[in-house]
Amino acid sequence: MSILVNKDSKIIVQGITGSEGTFHATQCLEYGGNVVGGVTPGKGGQTALEGKVPVFNSCKEAREEVGANVSLIFVPPPFAADAIMEAAAAGIELIVCITEGIPVAQMVEVKAFVDTTGSRFIGPNCPGILTPDEAKVGIMPGFIAKKGTVGLISKSGTLTYEAAHQLGAEGLGQTTCIGIGGDPIIGTTMLDLLKMFEADPDTEAIIMIGEIGGSMEIEAAQYAKENVSKPVIGFIAGQTAPPGRRMGHAGAIVSGADESAAAKKKLMAECGIIVVESPADIGKTVREALNK
Amino acid sequence: MKIHEFQAKELLKGYGIPIQDGVTIEDIGQAEAAVDQVNKELGAEQYVVKAQIHAGGRGKGGGVKFSTTREAALENIQNILGMTLITHQTGPEGREVKKVMVAEALDIKQEFYAAITLDRSKGMDVFMVSSEGGMEIEEVAKESPEKIVKEAIRPGFGLRSFQARNLALALGLEGSAAKQAIGIFQKLYQLYRELDCSIVEINPLIVTDQGNVVALDAKINFDDNALYLHSDVAAMRDLDEEDPSEVEAAKYNLNYIKLDGTVGCMVNGAGLAMATMDVIEQVGGSPANFLDVGGGANVETVKNGFRIILSDPNVKAVLINIFGGIVRCDRIANGIIEAVKVLDLNVPVVVRLAGTNAEVAKELLANSDVSLISADSFADAAQKVVEAARG
Numbered sequence: 310m311s312i313l314v315n316k317d318s319k320i321i322v323q324g325i326t327g328s329e330g331t332f333h334a335t336q337c338l339e340y341g342g343n344v345v346g347g348v349t350p351g352k353g354g355q356t357a358l359e360g361k362v363p364v365f366n367s368c369k370e371a372r373e374e375v376g377a378n379v380s381l382i383f384v385p386p387p388f389a390a391d392a393i394m395e396a397a398a399a400g401i402e403l404i405v406c407i408t409e410g411i412p413v414a415q416m417v418e419v420k421a422f423v424d425t426t427g428s429r430f431i432g433p434n435c436p437g438i439l440t441p442d443e444a445k446v447g448i449m450p451g452f453i454a455k456k457g458t459v460g461l462i463s464k465s466g467t468l469t470y471e472a473a474h475q476l477g478a479e480g481l482g483q484t485t486c487i488g489i490g491g492d493p494i495i496g497t498t499m500l501d502l503l504k505m506f507e508a509d510p511d512t513e514a515i516i517m518i519g520e521i522g523g524s525m526e527i528e529a530a531q532y533a534k535e536n537v538s539k540p541v542i543g544f545i546a547g548q549t550a551p552p553g554r555r556m557g558h559a560g561a562i563v564s565g566a567d568e569s570a571a572a573k574k575k576l577m578a579e580c581g582i583i584v585v586e587s588p589a590d591i592g593k594t595v596r597e598a599l600n601k
Numbered sequence: 602m603k604i605h606e607f608q609a610k611e612l613l614k615g616y617g618i619p620i621q622d623g624v625t626i627e628d629i630g631q632a633e634a635a636v637d638q639v640n641k642e643l644g645a646e647q648y649v650v651k652a653q654i655h656a657g658g659r660g661k662g663g664g665v666k667f668s669t670t671r672e673a674a675l676e677n678i679q680n681i682l683g684m685t686l687i688t689h690q691t692g693p694e695g696r697e698v699k700k701v702m703v704a705e706a707l708d709i710k711q712e713f714y715a716a717i718t719l720d721r722s723k724g725m726d727v728f729m730v731s732s733e734g735g736m737e738i739e740e741v742a743k744e745s746p747e748k749i750v751k752e753a754i755r756p757g758f759g760l761r762s763f764q765a766r767n768l769a770l771a772l773g774l775e776g777s778a779a780k781q782a783i784g785i786f787q788k789l790y791q792l793y794r795e796l797d798c799s800i801v802e803i804n805p806l807i808v809t810d811q812g813n814v815v816a817l818d819a820k821i822n823f824d825d826n827a828l829y830l831h832s833d834v835a836a837m838r839d840l841d842e843e844d845p846s847e848v849e850a851a852k853y854n855l856n857y858i859k860l861d862g863t864v865g866c867m868v869n870g871a872g873l874a875m876a877t878m879d880v881i882e883q884v885g886g887s888p889a890n891f892l893d894v895g896g897g898a899n900v901e902t903v904k905n906g907f908r909i910i911l912s913d914p915n916v917k918a919v920l921i922n923i924f925g926g927i928v929r930c931d932r933i934a935n936g937i938i939e940a941v942k943v944l945d946l947n948v949p950v951v952v953r954l955a956g957t958n959a960e961v962a963k964e965l966l967a968n969s970d971v972s973l974i975s976a977d978s979f980a981d982a983a984q985k986v987v988e989a990a991r992g
Binding site for chain 1: 721
């Protein structure tokens with residue numbers, strides 16, 4: 310088992326005819342994922358990925374013609390908010406937006422809009438989802454992960470790779486890896502995914518990689534205290550980050566006392582999360598937690 | 602992006618919000634003309650001289666001076682312009698004051714706080730007011746949170762009239778002052794929304810002895826992602842207020858933040874970059890910078906990254922920590938070799954490459970004639986670079 314995506318997911322790529330879209334759609338297809346088409350308004354009827362998949366004018370068409378239920382978005386920032394809403398309105402069940410740099414005010418509206426539909430939305434500005442040996446919906450390099458029993462939730466792309474790499478060195482793999490993005494407004498939170506991993510019978514331990522800024526890690530930890538039976542291993546990046554400075558991710562900024570790495574780690578530990586002090590110890594700590 | 606108080610006030614004025622007005626100068630030679638202009642055009646006989654820097658706490662740091670006469674104002678301008686102002690937000694090194702605003706002094710009967718910003722956990726904007734004007738809102742939130750009144754602004758609906766009324770009522774305003782405040786709140790939201798601000802803050806919003814509601818100070822930050830929609834706003838950027846090496850880095854799409862340690866860091870990905878800094882500190886070192894070379898790292902980005910890191914004289918050693926995903930490690934290795942050759946490198950460099958083509962990359966580095974310290978794991982790399990920095 311896994312969460313969110315598997316080998317049966319019918320994936321379309323919005324923005325498939327752009328260079329980013331073409332490159333990563335090809336990678337997703339080569340990984341073995343079921344990429345069933347793409348969407349570029351005005352290019353419906355053409356094909357993409359060297360004739361391997363059809364291009365549609367709209368998500369609605371893609372849903373009706375090939376039964377798409379997952380959409381991966383590479384549309385440039387000025388048009389990305391609209392693309393997400395289009396997918397949600399078309400009834401696409403899972404929407405993953407990779408695009409970086411969407412204005413925050415637009416994301417506030419997107420989130421409110423998607424919440425009125427039945428769609429689940431991941432991102433934006435994230436590396437996407439990888440269910441090892443089944444499907445890749447995003448830009449994570451496929452080789453970093455292998456099938457296993459650890460659920461991996463992260464705000465950061467390369468830190469996800471680092472964690473998967475360390476798990477591999479311990480002989481562990483993942484049920485699903487999800488990069489949720491580090492923007493101030495994101496579609497799916499750590500708490501949402503924590504619930505899904507708790508419900509997934511194959512997931513035996515959960516890693517939450519967070520960073521400074523916001524309160525999402527705390528909300529997840531407080532829920533986990535009462536409701537999660539599996540070991541949860543947490544790390545917060547940015548203990549050396551100065552307050553008031555944006556550390557790369559738009560959301561990674563300490564704007565209140567509770568948003569610092571130290572404050573978050575303390576609260577997480579109080580909720581029973583196994584907090585990793587050094588990011589070099591993530592793999593080892595998961596191994597120890599599973600051996601208990 | 603941040604702007605100065607005088608620029609924020611210009612924007613407020615453009616939206617019809619009454620402000621404490623004044624004249625902003627950069628050169629001491631303009632001081633007399635500025636004071637006279639405030640006297641003539643605004644009818645002011647007393648003045649406030651205010652340092653213009655991108656940091657809060659200016660008053661406590663000695664950057665805001667009340668001046669009862671023309672002479673006192675001139676003396677205060679003389680003292681403040683060019684001073685190094687240290688506040689809790691500038692860091693211990695302070696910031697040189699390059700612009701000064703001479704403003705009309707107003708009689709203050711009441712002071713309030715008003716601001717709009719994003720509430721991340723709710724996913725919507727929130728309008729906040731407090732009767733504790735003039736204080737740091739963080740302190741109010743800690744000491745007496747009940748004194749902060751909030752109205753959540755629902756996406757798609759905007760700030761409704763009843764919400765603006767509720768905010769004015771919460772401040773205990775009545776009659777004409779309430780009416781003025783309601784108008785100001787609505788205009789403030791309009792500005793926040795139309796210009797894609799990340800925060801607008803009026804602290805304090807005052808009621809004068811004459812019963813006028815006026816913005817005495819103003820702070821506005823903008824959403825960087827939306828600047829492409831507002832070229833007039835983008836033009837207000839003041840590079841004097843930013844670290845020159847950070848400005849330089851941004852030209853090459855490098856995300857660099859200067860810190861005060863001795864270990865330079867070059868990393869791909871913001872999360873991994875922060876985590877690398879953390880490990881350096883945990884093994885007893887101190888990071889000299891945050892540097893995310895991004896997903897498309899190549900020879901040029903590595904070269905420019907090196908140049909910017911090494912422009913900081915405090916740097917005693919450099920750690921390159923790259924996890925190759927889409928970025929191939931062999932390309933990074935070639936970038937490092939080339940960069941080391943062209944740059945006159947006089948500090949030790951520790952390299953840790955993992956992920957796509959890491960093995961090929963390690964061979965490339967080992968077979969090259971450049972001198973590098975190779976590390977296998979994250980922990981190993983941090984240990985080695987901190988030792989190297991100690992010399």
